[in-house]
Amino acid sequence: MTIKEADRVLPVTRGESVKTRQRRSVVKPRRWKRYEPVVVGTISVGAFLAVWQAVATVNLTAKWMPALFLPSPTDTADAFVKLFTDPRQNIWADLGTSGFEFATGYVGALVVGLALGIAMGWYMRFQYALDPFVNFLYSTPRIVLIPLFIIWFGIDWQSKVAVIFLGALFPVVINTMAGVRNTDGALLRVARSFGASETLIFQRVVLPGAVPFILTGFRLGVGHALTGVVVGELIAARHGVGKLISDFGVTFQTPKMFAAILFIAGTGMLLTWLLQRIEKRFQSWRPQIKT
């Protein structure tokens, strides 16, 4: 035990000066604690980049693999800037295509997923009817359906929207259903005791209580939807970020490929972060669930 710690633990004794007492009474957390996660995170990312840069630089002379295959962080950054500034690249068309596919499929999944999830949570029989399909599709990687969707809808946006929609649909359905089902029994008893109608119970007790679950579904859906965009376009497409990565890959433009991958990762992180912030605002009334 250091002297400082001992100071904190010792009981306040009679006759000590007011000064020592004040010093003892409050144990302030060090300011550093607040910034610790950010600082440590930054250091670890910095270290990773430094090692990467070093390996790529040494590789230029050591030739472990062709220099083309292993661009350094600075090469990647250069490529990133070029990706957005080079007029020949026409990245905005690709972003537009991917963005449109994502938005259409994802929003469609939110709307349909919400409706299905609520209906399945509220009407037992509806759930019994749809459960086999939900289980079948949820446990199958939706990506296996891409070849089928290409046959049905062609290689343009329609087949991508279908994959994205199916990908994002199930997290939304399952979480919404869980939210509706998880209504606090005590609240239901209160509502019934006051003679609330089923409609009122649904609108003012069940649905607001399900909001945190629904938002979790929305957040998990983002990841699935992004996977759908990229994989769909990797397999067959005319435009889009996934197609771009595929093109860069077959033409050995590794730095640009890295840049495009970074861009997708960044988009995913940003969207998830945004939804997490919204979730946090509703977190306070989420019932504690032990997993």
Next chain:
Amino acid sequence: MRTSSAKLVASGVVVEYWLARSEAIFTAVEGVDLDVRDGEFVAIVGPSGCGKTTFLNAVDGLIPIAGGSLTLDGREISAPGRDRAMVFQQPGLLPWRTVLGNVLFGVEAQGTMTKGEALERARQQIELVGLTGFEDAYPSELSGGMQQRVNLARALLTDPEMLLLDEPFASLDAQTREMMQLELLKIWNKSRKTALFITHDIKEAIYLADRVIVFTKRPGRVKDSLEIEIPRPRDLRVKRDPKFLGYEDRIWDNIQEELAAKPERLLAGVTA
């Protein structure tokens, strides 16, 4: 004895549950006979698991009775109604609503009051239960005692014929519980509403009630009925009054007798 007429009349009330797992009928309450007079405060005590809360739920109309009859002001009780309001053991507050919103929930569910009237009277109730200044606080920001005040105000706002209270102070700490008992009596004194109060706390029952009913162990029946002749208003000091202690002894003897008695068969077998 008072001359006022009976408000709640329970005669031979039986409540049974079907236990799916053991495929048997479980009798929680068997043949409860009990009259509650208009304006009377009745407390029911009994060994834990004796079916006293079940009986209260039947009075509220939340669970059906399997036998006997249960009437309030001469009307058969078959479902929850406007003439009764329950104060629950768990506060059961909507976490996304403020104190004001939660107090309003009861009348909102009943759909009996205009919004303006409800709002005005809700504020009065909030003042009555001592929560003025906390109208906009969320349940998570309140202590257990304050949450139970909201629970009480929500029931009072519906202005029921009969107030049902299901161990409302059971989960509070000892000091808060005593303060809440005192305040409940103050509030009750203003309206003198017919009240049925369930508790396992014998002192609480004697302190609050005009009459204490002792239930047998399960299946619950009325074992003893005891008029509490302690003048109102009562302060917390009456709990150390010799008369009070006398009542306490008598109720304790009753309960000990029940606990010592040979246990009955847990389940009544069902012939298929």
